Amino acid sequence: MSVQRPTEDSLIARFFAPIAGEGALGLMDDAARLTPKPGHDLVLTVDALVEGVHFLPDDAPGSIARKALGVNVSDLAAKGADPSGFLLSLALPAHWTESWLADFAAGLGEASREFACPLLGGDTVKARGALTLSVTAVGEVPSGLMVRRTTARVGDAICVTGTIGDGALGLKLRSAPDWAEALSHDDKAHLADRYLHPQPRHRLAGALRDHASAAMDVSDGLAGDLAKMMRSGGVSALVEAGWVPLSPAARKAVQASPPLLDVAFTGGDDYEILCTVPEKNLDSFRKEADRVGVALSVIGRVVAGDGLPVFRMKDLERRYDVGSYQHF
Incomplete structure (x- = not known):
């Protein structure tokens, strides 16, 4: 007995119209309307997520939704852009259910409110393979002030927000490794x-515009993303590995299995901000980060050269030649 599926129009009206922003026009038209503030540039970014590549089949639908929007808002934040809204393309596999879609929409609505990034429109289609979704996010930045990744300068401090390595270690936990026995329940949950x-x-966007010389978000691993940033600017970097911020849970994991430090530095899924800041701006930048509640750490300096960044570990120096995550 076949299951009667709701139509595309009814799906949109039931699950997505209630969480749409003003410019979406109730999702009743073929396009959204967005008017940038006077004197502002639009900043656009897009990321696609595929089941089995960016998330696992048993991940909660609300978590998938939050990740899909969060990774795009992270890109906007690294450019110093304030979110304006997003478009969603959703390709649902044959086994989708209305309860799954309801949870997905609820998670998406919660994330869009938290990030101040409303749904403006999109498309919902049937997939012949795995669940696939794509988010295009739009932000605004005062004209000419988008923070680029290519403009780091020799002598700048290299800074990162939050902690590094948690996401990569969280993914490895899914395979129940031996080192997990050294972690508490709260560590694993973190x-x-x-x-x-x-x-x-995203709350750091204004401070980045005011103080950073270059920035990008750490999505594909600190070592590889730092190498991208330095290479694009024609410079290199010296990083004090002991200054790279690790959470208490990550530190316990590394203590239990020291090779996990390489996983933390190269594994990706951090979605923190990596930026370079002139020395004269550093104190003001720290104060602004503290004001908006974002932890900030200086991990090294931009240096002259064209080689891979050096990670200094006590008496040793390490260059990571694995690069960052690549799809092809």
């Missing part, structure tokens, strides 16, 4: 949450 629920640092 790492799992950091993998499932990115925390974009």
